[in-house]
Amino acid sequence: MISKITEVNPIIWENNRVLLIDQTCLPGEHKIVEIKSYEEMALAIKTMIVRGAPSIGISAAYGMYLGAKEISITDRNKFLKQLEEIAVILRKTRPTAVNLFWAIKKMLKVANQTSGSVEEIQIALLETAKNIHAENLQACKNIGDGGVEVLPTTPEKLNILTHCNAGALATSPALGVIRSAWRDGRLAKVYADETRPRLQGAKLTTWECVQDNIPVTLISDNMAAHCMKQGLIHAVVVGADRIAANGDTANKIGTYSLAIVAKAHNIPFFVAAPLSTIDFKISDGSQIPIEERETKEIYQLGETRICPEGVEFYNPAFDVTPAELIAGIMTEYGTVAPRELEQFRIKQLGVL
């Protein structure tokens, strides 16, 4: 354990292990967890020590490398087979965020395409994981800088509402857009939904804002519509766990509700996400698997059970916001209307 990392940097590669800020301990405790094996990484993702779609992707990439290092076989084919098995385990940690699958696929592809010895493959895998990490950080920066340009122009400074934590802890750019707006003198304050059941808005988003001295007002999720009606909110910016080819967006439970109420108040609703979050293989949001998490998250707050025995629970961790409620998807290549995503991909990435 190391007691302190000085900036909000949830994933650090150092001395052949990954250092993660334990996000289940924030804001009370700034605890660093050392990850030395792919099993430890799988557990860290599953238990949400690390969370947020891009952070999960980066962590899975390092997890693949840690797994690759553990395979003490020199036979290339046997090595690749064992690496596939490690991929299976890492894939099972969380079902919704596509970055997880994207990063694992990329790592496997590099392993298969790298010629030479197992050692050479291992070196290539570490380089790939580091690149995924660096590219995500750069994408966040670009999205932050680009996203701020499409925020609405208002006579007063902006109040921006966000849901869950799509910030530095998630290596996710929604708070990056907010930070850029703050840097440019365009932001008055952030409204943060607390984001039940796991309260990432209350625990993580407010913490990131406080680190950067950005004014932040915490509300419970059900207050957003009331705030909008009173004219307190000018724009909504959220992250994404997976975006379908048509722009339908899976994100933390409550995002869909927020998008509906934003529409009802004519408030623009933006999704900020790197392209690795877009799953062009699926045509719409109905094909995104929605993780259901343990019911204890609903009925237990701290050590206290909030309801009697005999009650049932439902705990979907994500919901899907249909593309028509989204004003724009802020990516590292610019902001795009959901219906233009496919065309945008062809233009930007040359993929046909």
Place this chain on the structure above:
Amino acid sequence: MISKITEVNPIIWENNRVLLIDQTCLPGEHKIVEIKSYEEMALAIKTMIVRGAPSIGISAAYGMYLGAKEISITDRNKFLKQLEEIAVILRKTRPTAVNLFWAIKKMLKVANQTSGSVEEIQIALLETAKNIHAENLQACKNIGDGGVEVLPTTPEKLNILTHCNAGALATSPALGVIRSAWRDGRLAKVYADETRPRLQGAKLTTWECVQDNIPVTLISDNMAAHCMKQGLIHAVVVGADRIAANGDTANKIGTYSLAIVAKAHNIPFFVAAPLSTIDFKISDGSQIPIEERETKEIYQLGETRICPEGVEFYNPAFDVTPAELIAGIMTEYGTVAPRELEQFRIKQLGVL
């Protein structure tokens, strides 16, 4: 202290004092609080030992009587003046629920209109408080029985979503409608919003359902839209703290959001409330004062602070749902469309 009351009866008048179920202790503890003075009653309302608009009204009526009994003056005018002062204190407890003001006004009117001695006024006040109590219970029963008739007809049994607690604990009829549907074999299950910040849905509504063996699924507030999209909800029934003459309805924070998302899914949204909840003196919801409660309700869960220092908070306890989002207001005289409220009053009550 008395350890147990056998049925869900939050307010009992017995041996010259009021017995209240302490609703801040449910569902963990079934604690009964004895109220012997108007000061104790004012505190019980303020601290939400008793809550829910009609229960607040009934409690305030008994509080007025307890206050009247404490005045040891035989001069009628001096007595009435002191009673006015007690009314001022009781009125200050909570600003939004109109039943509080309605009940206090009714008690003052009876005091002023009763001829004879102070003792005779005191006797009339007790009778009036008891009548308000009995009429509210009867109204709840009538609303339950009448309300079920306007619920949508579906091939399968109904899943009804409710927000906060508008049940027996609140002497409020939203759960009465649900109980009638259950009795008539029309209900499959209740979905209960947990209702942050004070969790009355999780703590009180599920508890009432469990008492009556009604199946209930607890969700966090931000899950309602996702449930609706999946076809899990057939109707929404909520209570009200104050309804304006045009049908705009103040109710627990989150109700407005729920009404918007219900509309987006074509799910009928009903308000169940006795006529004493309708404030015909105000033309629309913009005139309803919205109570802001202490910010601790937002940032502290049990003994744990959920966010860092340096964060601001906003804690409106209610919001206003515009009439156009409400399919019908279920009253003890039948269910009425919001826009027909005024006409309905003239027809039913002969008030011009």
